[in-house]
Amino acid sequence: MTQYMPVAQKTSANITAIRLTMLLGAVVFLLLMLFGIVMRAAQGQIINLEPTVFYQLMTAHGAGMVGAAALTGSAIMWYFLGRYVQLSALAYNVFLGLFLVGVVLVLGAVFVGGFAGAWTFLYPLPALSGGSWEVGAATTFVLGLVAIGVAYLIFYLETGRAMIAAYGGLGRALAWPLVFTGKMDNVPPPAVIASASVTVFNTVGIVVGAAVLVVTLINLYVPSFAIDPLLAKNFIYFFGHVFINASIYMAVIAVYEILPLYTGRKWKSSRLFAIAWSAILLMATSVYPHHMMQDVAMPGWLLVMGQLVSFGNSLPLLGVTAFSMLAYLHRSGIKWDLASALLVIGVLGWSLGAVPAIIDGTISVNRVMHNTLWVPGHFHTYLLLGEVAMSLGFMAWLTKGDRESAFAPAEKAAITAYVAGTLGFTFMFLISGATSIPRRWAIHFPEWHLQDRIATAFAALLIAAFFTLITFYVVRLLRPARA
């Protein structure tokens, strides 16, 4: 069995486009964090906000944050996959262009048209605004999501094509000969196995999302063209859950590729690693029913499957990635710096964020907790301390000078503030959820204000830290590029 070649120094990815994509993603994160703190401050009555404006901010925050997480994750995957397969820079530029068109449409729909139906565009809500927005605004929002969906189809068609060309099929890129027989020549590196898995399952998710978007679009103009709302909800949550999870599964490739440069130990494509990524292919697409457990009309077997897969979902990947990372780090003599610290935090934060998800995935708990702030508590943990931390780590490494190894006190302080701010902010969501405070309520009762206000203070700390971390990136960006 031959392993892949050592990490190449060159990548066929367009480095300038990747650096700019990460900058764009970081600026969007920052802007939307400001929207987030405004919402939290409004819930705590620190400021006054019209409910219609709250829901517009919530829609832009949800759609934009999911988009920025996906964008930064995609840039990471593209960059590292480009070390092993030949990717087309044109495809990336078309992807980015269409993505930006989608963003403009979504922002226009929300802030010009007043669309405030949340990023989940739950059918038939876009058509039933109660006078809050016109059909044109809902159409623009849906078209914006369609543009982003098409952008992603181009992205994955190209990554899929390039992997088939290099490895002779997606099954080989997923290391299936190794999975099923224990033997394989030219075993793909972890970056390729992970990319193949995400390419397959996220393409399925996007196609399902596109189908329900088209139905929503027609329904806006021909109301008699209806779809079963429960089926539409299944489609939407299937798409949404797969899509947001894919952002982290793409970002973790940075950990596989960069940490070995610090530990001196190559991240191996073991049989267990390949099995884990094949399992995730199935689990990522079957875990979504934990969003549907309060829908009494759902078939019982789907709910039971959702609970079982929710329990097992984290095991193949987090178990393998987090456990392997600790083993690789142990006695490696690693010299910590901004990049390595953020990447390790990314894996640990992702693991931590999975715990409330597993609790929420239990049917009896879910029936009480799912529509509470417990759920934003879980996904803000794994996004802020997982995907966003990994993206920041990648950005720090991408712009790190070759002879630079120091971990400056200002960098340590920024990371500490980011972790402390995020833990405090998300913990207040979890406490609020555990005491049954509902999610997505613009107006909170006075009894809930204390949690909201403490959360707002922690959010201010994390935003200040995030701003500092991206300032480091911008300063380093002005230096020569890493090839």
Ligand code: HEM
């Ligand atoms: C300083 C950072 C952040 C703050 C203050 C913040 C605040 C908020 C608030 C107040 C809500 C509404 C909660 C409710 O249901 O009542 C929310 C929802 C949400 N946030 Fe954040 N957030 C932050 C960062 C992020 C990040 C980094 C992401 C993703 C990468 C994210 C994704 C979302 C999503 C998807 C929703 C759900 C929107 C919906 O229910 O339709 N947030 N956030």
